[in-house]
Each structure stands twice: as C-alpha cells, then as structure tokens.
Amino acid sequence: MKFPTSLLSLTRFLLLLLLPFFSSAWLDVSVATNTQPQYHDLLHCLCSQEDAICNLIYTAQNSTAYASVLQFSIRNPRFSNNNASSSSSRTKPIAIVTPTTIPQVQSTVLCSRKHGLHLRVRSGGHDFEGASYASLSSPFLLLDLVNLRNVTVDVPSKSAWAQSGAVLAEVYHSIASASRTLAFPAGLCPTVGLGGHISGGGYGTTLRKFGMAADNIRDALLVDADGRVLDRAAMGEGVFWAIRGGGGNTYGIVVSWKLKLVRVPLRLSAFTVSRTASSDAEMTKLVDRYQRVTDKLPDDLMILVMIGAVDQVQAAFQVMYLGGKERLLRVMNESFPELGLKEEDCKEMSWIESVLHFANYPSNSTRTDSPISFAKLKAKSDYVGTPLPESALQGIWSRVHQVEAGAALLHLIPHGGMMSRISDSSTPYPYRAGTVYKIQYYVAWSGEQKEVEERHLGWIRKLHEFLTPFVSKNPRGAYANSRDLDLGMNDPTGETSYEQARVWGEQYFKHNFERLARVKAAIDPSNFFRNEQSVPPLSM
Ligand code: FDA
Numbered sequence: 001m002k003f004p005t006s007l008l009s010l011t012r013f014l015l016l017l018l019l020p021f022f023s024s025a026w027l028d029v030s031v032a033t034n035t036q037p038q039y040h041d042l043l044h045c046l047c048s049q050e051d052a053i054c055n056l057i058y059t060a061q062n063s064t065a066y067a068s069v070l071q072f073s074i075r076n077p078r079f080s081n082n083n084a085s086s087s088s089s090r091t092k093p094i095a096i097v098t099p100t101t102i103p104q105v106q107s108t109v110l111c112s113r114k115h116g117l118h119l120r121v122r123s124g125g126h127d128f129e130g131a132s133y134a135s136l137s138s139p140f141l142l143l144d145l146v147n148l149r150n151v152t153v154d155v156p157s158k159s160a161w162a163q164s165g166a167v168l169a170e171v172y173h174s175i176a177s178a179s180r181t182l183a184f185p186a187g188l189c190p191t192v193g194l195g196g197h198i199s200g201g202g203y204g205t206t207l208r209k210f211g212m213a214a215d216n217i218r219d220a221l222l223v224d225a226d227g228r229v230l231d232r233a234a235m236g237e238g239v240f241w242a243i244r245g246g247g248g249n250t251y252g253i254v255v256s257w258k259l260k261l262v263r264v265p266l267r268l269s270a271f272t273v274s275r276t277a278s279s280d281a282e283m284t285k286l287v288d289r290y291q292r293v294t295d296k297l298p299d300d301l302m303i304l305v306m307i308g309a310v311d312q313v314q315a316a317f318q319v320m321y322l323g324g325k326e327r328l329l330r331v332m333n334e335s336f337p338e339l340g341l342k343e344e345d346c347k348e349m350s351w352i353e354s355v356l357h358f359a360n361y362p363s364n365s366t367r368t369d370s371p372i373s374f375a376k377l378k379a380k381s382d383y384v385g386t387p388l389p390e391s392a393l394q395g396i397w398s399r400v401h402q403v404e405a406g407a408a409l410l411h412l413i414p415h416g417g418m419m420s421r422i423s424d425s426s427t428p429y430p431y432r433a434g435t436v437y438k439i440q441y442y443v444a445w446s447g448e449q450k451e452v453e454e455r456h457l458g459w460i461r462k463l464h465e466f467l468t469p470f471v472s473k474n475p476r477g478a479y480a481n482s483r484d485l486d487l488g489m490n491d492p493t494g495e496t497s498y499e500q501a502r503v504w505g506e507q508y509f510k511h512n513f514e515r516l517a518r519v520k521a522a523i524d525p526s527n528f529f530r531n532e533q534s535v536p537p538l539s540m
Contacts, residue, residue: 002475007176008047013144027330031073033251037138038115038116038117039094039095039117039139040218041113041115042095042117042141043057043059043095043246044113044117045110045111045114045115046097046107046108048056049104049107049111051095051407052475053099053104053107053108053180054351055520056096056097056098056099056100056104056147057095057096058070058095058096058097058098059094059095059096060094066096067261069096069098069146070092070093070096070133070142072125072146072195073122073124073125073126073133073144073146073191073193074125074130074133075124075125075126075127075191076127076128076129076130076374076376077203077322077373077375077376078124078130078376078377078378078379078453079129079130079133079134080134086221087529088127088134090130090134090136091134091135091136091138091139091140092133092134093120093140093141093142094117094140094141094327095141095142096141096142096144097141097142097143097144098144098145098146098147099143099145100147100148101228102148102221102223102255105143105145105223105253105255105294106223106227106228106229107227108141108143109143109223109224109225109227109253110139110226110227112143113225113227113528117139117140117141118135118137118138118139118140118141118530119140119141119143119289119528119529120132120133120135120140120141120142120143120144120249120531121143121144121145121195121248121249122142122143122144122145122146122193122195122196123145123164123165123193123194123196124165124167124168124191124192124193124194124195124196124197124198125193125416126189126191126193126196126197126247127191127196127248127483128377128378128379128482128483128484129483129484129485129532131179131248131249131483131532131533132196132248132249132531133526135490135531135532136489136532137490137492137493138492139167143253143478144165145163145164145165145193145195145255146165146293147165148163148164148255148256149163149165149166149170150162150163150166150256151163151166151170151171151174151176151337152174153174153175153177153179153182153261155182156253157261158182158219158260158261158262158263158436158438159258159259159261160174160175160184160258160259160261160382161257161258161259162174162194162256162257162259163194163253163255163256164193164194164195164253164254164256164257164397165193165194165195165287165497166193166194166196167190167191167192168187168189168191168192168193168194168197169190169191169359170351170356171184171186171194171259172184172190172355173352175232175261175336175502176350176351179261180266180350180352181262181263181264181266181351182259182261182262182263182265183206183261183262183351184213184216184262184337185202185204185207185209185210185211185212185213185215185216185262186198186202186204186206186213186257187202187203187204187213187360188204188358188359189353190276190359190361194257195248195253196248196481197213197256197481198213198217198243198244198245198254198257199243199244199245199246199247199248199249199250199254199323200214200245200247200248200479200481201213201214201245201427201479201480201481201482202214202245202427202481203413203438205270205302205318205354205358206264206320206322207302207415207417207418207419208295208297208299208300208302208415208416208417208418208419209262209299209300209302209322209417210418211416211418211419211422212245212263212419212429214244214245214427214428214429215244215427216259216260216261216262216388217244217257217258217260217421218232218258218259218260219231219232219257219258220232220235220240220243220244220254220257220258221255221256221525222239222243222251222252222254222255223234223252223253223254224251224252224523224524225252225523225524225526225528225529229255230252233421235377235523236517237523238515238518238522239251239252239519239523240436241428241515241519242323242425242428242515242516242519242520242523244428245428245429245480246425246427246428246480246509246512246516246519246535247480247508247516247533247534247535248393248531249276249429249529249530249534250520250524250529250530250531250534250535251519251520251523251524251529252388252517252524252529253529256419264322265322266349266350267322267349267350268321268323268324268349268350268351268354269318269319269320269321269323269324269325269328269346269347269349269350270319270320270321270347270348270349270353270354270357270358271319271345271346271347271357272316272317272318272319272357272358272491273316273319273345274315274316274317274341275313275315275319275339276312276313276314277312277313277315278444280313280394280397281394281400282297283313283315283391283393283397284393284397285338285526286315286338286339286363286393287305287307287315287393288387288388288390288393288489289336289338290303290305290317290336290338290339290412291384291387291388291412291436291437292387293335293336294301294412294414294436294437295414295415295417295420295435295436295437296335296415296416296418296431297331297335297336297414297416297417298331298417299417299418300321300322300323301319301320301321301322301328302319302320302321302329302417303317303318303319303320303336303414304317304318304320304411304412304413304414305317305318305411305412306318306409306410306411307396307400307409307411307412308400308407308408308409308410308414309397309400309405309408313397313400313401317339317524319341319346320354320358322504324348325343325346325347325348325476328341328346328494329341329346329413348366349363374444375407375445375446376384376444376445376446376453377442377443377444378442378443378456378457378460379440379441379442379482379483379484380424380440380441380460380461380464380478380482380484381439381440381441381479381482381484382438382439382441382467382471382472382476382477382478382479383431383435383436383437383438383439383471383472383476383477383478384435384437384438384439384466384471384472385434385435385436385471385472386436386469386470387436388467388470389470392466392469392470393469395466395467396410396463396466396467398444399459399462399463399466402459404456404458404459405443405459406421406443406444406445406456406459407444407445408438408441408442408443408459408460409441409442409443409444410440410441410442410443411439411440411442412437412438412439412440413439413440414436414437415431415435415436415437415438415439416435416436419431419432419433419435420432420433420434421433422515424510424512424521425511425512425515427508428480428509428512428515428516429480430509430511430512431472432511433478435472435477437478439467440461440473440479440482441460441464442460443456443457443459444456461486464486475506475507475510476507477505477507477510478504478508479508480508483533485532485533487503487504487507487533488500488501488504488533489501489504489532489533490530490531490532490533490534490536492532495527495536496536497536498514498517498536498537498538501513501517501535504533505517505533505535508533513535514538516522516535517535517536517537518538518539520534520535520536520537520538521537521538524537525537525539
C-alpha cells in the first residue's frame with residue numbers, strides 16, 4: 001500500500017477512495033434470516049398502508065439493489081465487508097425502507113412497532129461505529145432517509161428548513177445559492193448527514209463565532225414512537241432540547257430541522273499552512289504556544305490543527321477568519337507570531353469556497369461531483385481544560401511515529417469565544433466554558449485481516465490511555481458525535497439500567513445525562529428507539 005507523503009495527503013488518505021462505490025461484490029449480506037413471521041407481517045403491514053411504500057423496500061432476498069442501497073452511505077467500511085475481523089460480525093438490516101414522504105416514515109415506525117421489529121434510522125451514515133446500519137443486537141429494519149433531502153432557504157427570515165437526509169454539502173450549496181452572506185455553522189465533511197450531525201452536536205470552522213449546529217436550530221419535525229409528527233410546540237421544550245445534541249436514534253426520528261442562518265462576510269480568509277519542525281522539541285514549542293492562545297483569539301478567528309507523522313511530525317493549521325487578510329495578519333502577529341504567518345499564506349474567498357477548501361475539494365467542484373469514500377476508521381475524542389504539558393506532547397509525537405499508527409491523525413478543535421458564553425445545559429452538549437480545545441483521534445487502515453485491525457485499534461487505545469492524566473476527568477469527556485463503543489454500551493440482549501448507562505452517558509453529556517434519560521422516559525417509555533449507546537428511559 002502506498003502511504004501519503006505529506007500531511008495534507010495523509011488527511012485525504014483518511015477520507016479518500018479506498019473503496020469503489022456501489023460495489024456489492026464484497027458486501028457482507030449476512031443479514032438475519034428473513035424467515036421470521038414478524039418480517040412477512042411487517043412487509044404486509046407496510047404494503048397495505050394507504051401511502052404504499054412497497055416499491056421503496058429492499059431486502060437481500062428480493063432485491064438486487066439491496067447491497068448498493070445499504071452500501072450507499074456506509075462511511076466506515078469496517079462495518080461493511082465480510083472478513084475475519086471482529087468488526088464485521090454485526091447484524092445488517094433485514095430490510096431497508098427509503099421513504100419519500102413523512103407519512104411513509106410514520107407508517108414505517110408504526111408497522112415496525114406493531115410487529116416488534118427493531119428500527120434504526122440512517123441519514124448520512126457517518127456514525128463512527130456504524131450504529132445507523134449495523135447492530136450488535138437484534139434483527140432490525142433500516143429506515144434510510146436518503147430520499148428526504150429537501151432544503152428550502154428563506155433569506156428574509158435568515159432561516160432554512162432542511163430534511164435530515166440532506167448532507168452538509170447540499171445544505172451549504174442551497175444556502176450559498178440563495179445568499180452570498182448567509183451560512184450555517186456545521187461540520188467540515190461535506191457528506192455528513194444533517195440527521196445524525198445535529199442529533200450529536202455538530203462543530204465546524206465557525207464554532208467559536210456561532211457555536212455548534214445544534215445551537216442554531218429554531219424548530220424541528222419529529223416522528224415519535226407513536227407515529228405522530230411533532231413540531232417544537234407539540235413536542236415541548238424538553239424534547240426539543242434533547243434532540244439538539246442528545247444522541248441519535250433515541251427520542252424519535254427527526255425528519256427535518258429549521259436552521260437559523262448566520263451572517264458571514266462576502267470575503268473571508270480561509271487557508272491551511274503546514275509546518276514540519278526540524279525536531280520534535282521544535283514541534284512541541286509550536287503546539288504548546290498554540291494551545292495557550294487558541295481559545296483566547298477573537299471569536300472571528302478559528303485555527304484547527306491536524307497533526308500526523310510522515311517521517312517527521314507535521315502540523316497543518318487550518319485557519320478560518322471572518323474578515324480580510326490585513327486584519328488577520330495583525331491579529332496573528334500580536335497573538336500567535338510563532339506560526340510565522342505571511343501575507344502569501346493567506347487566501348481570501350467566499351464562505352462556500354472555504355467549505356470546499358476545508359473539505360479538500362477543488363474550488364471548481366460542482367454539486368454533482370462524486371462523494372468521497374473512506375478508509376476503515378476508529379475515532380476517539382477528549383477535552384482539554386489545561387494545556388497539555390510538554391511531556392504529554394512529546395509522548396504524542398513518539399506514538400504517531402510508531403509503525404502501528406499507520407495513517408493516524410489528531411485534530412485539535414479550539415473552543416472559547418461563543419462556546420464559552422453558551423451555558424453548559426443550554427443543549428445536551430456540556431463542553432462550554434473551561435474547555436480549551438477538543439482532541440479528535442483517528443486511525444485508518446486498509447486490509448481485511450483481523451490482526452491488522454487489532455494493531456490499529458490497539459494503537460489508538462494506547463494513545464488515549466496515555467493521555468488520561470492530562471485531559472478532562474470525573475468524568476473524562478467524549479464527544480457524542482464521535483461515537484466510541486470502547487466507553488461502554490447497552491446490553492445487546494437485555495435491558496440496560498440508567499446506572500449502567502451513566503458510565504458512557506456522563507462522558508458524553510455530564511450532568512445533562514439525567515435530564516436526557518427523563519426526557520427519554522417521557523417521549524419513548526418503551527425504549528422503541530435504541531442503539532448501542534442510546535439513553536435509557538429514567539422514570540420517577
Ligand atoms: P448516521 O446516519 O450514521 O447517523 C448517526 C447517528 O444518528 C445514528 O445513531 C443514527 O441512527 C442517528 N440518526 C441519523 N439520522 C437521524 C434522524 N434523522 N433522527 C434521529 N436520529 C438519527 N462531526 C462534527 O461535528 N464535525 C465534523 O466536521 C465532522 N466530520 C466528520 C467527518 C467524517 C469523515 C466522519 C465519518 C464523521 C464526521 N463527524 C463530524 C461526525 C458526524 O457528525 C457524526 O458521525 C454524525 O452522527 C453523522 O451523522 P450522519 O447522519 O452522517 O450519520
């Protein structure tokens with residue numbers, strides 16, 4: 001396998017083209033057997049609805065399209081192929097339903113509940129543990145929102161209704177087509193689905209100015225376990241609070257979101273500068289300085305850092321400044337001269353061009369350009385409240401040099417700014433004031449052998465363990481949208497108590513976990529919507 005030779009190509013390597021799209025040849029269709037009576041009853045139930053959805057149901061038995069529909073938005077091939085690795089032992093859906101209308105979503109929920117079949121929902125399929133399309137427990141029906149992806153922008157009210165199946169690229173494209181000075185503050189990866197993204201928070205390059213995607217939601221339409229369609233007023237403020245970051249597939253199916261759009265300048269500064277230090281000690285000095293200033297910079301400025309090793313440790317600084325380069329250079333010279341930013345490094349562009357830049361797409365990409373596909377991935381996350389000591393940074397460098405790291409990347413996402421002014425219980429996302437930055441760890445690999453997977457998983461787990469003394473504690477923090485089943489999970493065969501689920505639930509949500517469990521008990525007491533890390537109901 002050819003390995004990347006620069007940090008930017010390492011980033012692309014993590015995301016790009018390891019797999020052919022729509023290939024069913026290697027797809028594991030080891031679905032649960034479809035001989036169960038509930039399966040036939042379910043199909044009968046769906047097909048007998050007034051708004052018939054028979055033509056939108058795919059099963060391994062009766063549809064050659066099943067494999068390509070399932071594969072279409074699997075973004076972590078760890079959970080798609082039939083090999084000897086431990087990850088591939090998960091159950092695939094016995095059938096996939098791809099509704100085109102909200103009543104069809106309601107029918108799917110009602111039929112699936114009536115016939116006792118577990119249901120999972122998928123929007124963009126980016127769940128790091130494949131929870132939207134691969135289960136560790138019972139047979140299930142997959143409700144895929146791939147056909148519900150309309151986006152309607154209303155410029156005068158600075159808002160947009162966007163269906164959950166839309167991916168970020170479609171949302172951004174629709175907004176930019178309607179206005180050159182409106183934007184939505186969400187993630188960097190264009191193929192992430194709106195449904196899962198907002199359900200877990202959603203950070204992007206304007207996080208420090210506008211907060212998370214979940215902080216910028218005005219309303220939503222939720223199909224609950226009784227098949228009702230509820231808007232914000234009907235679901236109540238408790239449920240509306242929970243769906244904005246409290247985890248997907250837990251309170252119901254959000255079919256669309258009313259987004260609050262934000263003002264951005266016509267031209268802004270967006271670019272990436274890479275630094276390869278002549279020694280690890282020099283890199284330590286640079287990153288140490290970064291972590292001391294990054295959360296204190298003006299809200300208009302956000303500098304994310306990607307760190308990886310290609311021979312030497314390299315750091316790519318992704319700079320987003322909501323203003324022109326003259327002012328940016330002044331701010332950088334005052335606050336972070338160690339980066340050595342020069343005028344020729346700074347590129348001005350529109351907000352939509354910055355989206356393409358940070359997604360590593362060429363600036364002339366069109367809306368119909370093929371989506372990227374991905375390497376096998378494992379992700380973890382951490383929150384840093386006090387800058388890491390030099391020994392911790394040196395320890396990271398020595399680990400990213402290890403052969404087992406393969407293609408590994410650490411992404412540092414600064415907080416501060418607006419993030420520290422939003423209260424830690426305003427949404428379920430609790431990492432606000434006091435958080436300097438978040439670390440996203442990624443390791444990626446190709447190959448089918450179990451030992452290859454084990455080696456990379458071992459590497460990322462050891463790095464995470466090494467950083468234990470230096471990151472947030474009691475509980476150690478983790479980002480819900482960076483799902484990590486190493487933190488713990490619901491019992492795949494039985495019930496999981498609130499106390500058991502607190503182990504990982506409080507890592508994602510801290511004190512907000514209890515409120516989430518109470519909201520869950522109110523909206524879905526029978527725990528119909530669930531997955532490996534959904535919040536269990538807590539009544540009383
Ligand atoms: P997917 O469809 O897999 O859903 C994720 C979870 O939400 C599942 O549990 C699913 O059942 C549930 N769900 C989906 N749709 C739902 C709906 N309509 N109603 C209720 N529940 C629903 N994050 C970030 O904040 N900023 C970033 O820049 C990135 N970048 C990024 C890049 C890459 C390559 C990956 C793989 C992931 C990210 N992420 C990210 C993480 C991403 O935000 C996270 O994985 C989201 O949950 C993905 O949402 P999808 O709809 O794509 O996933």
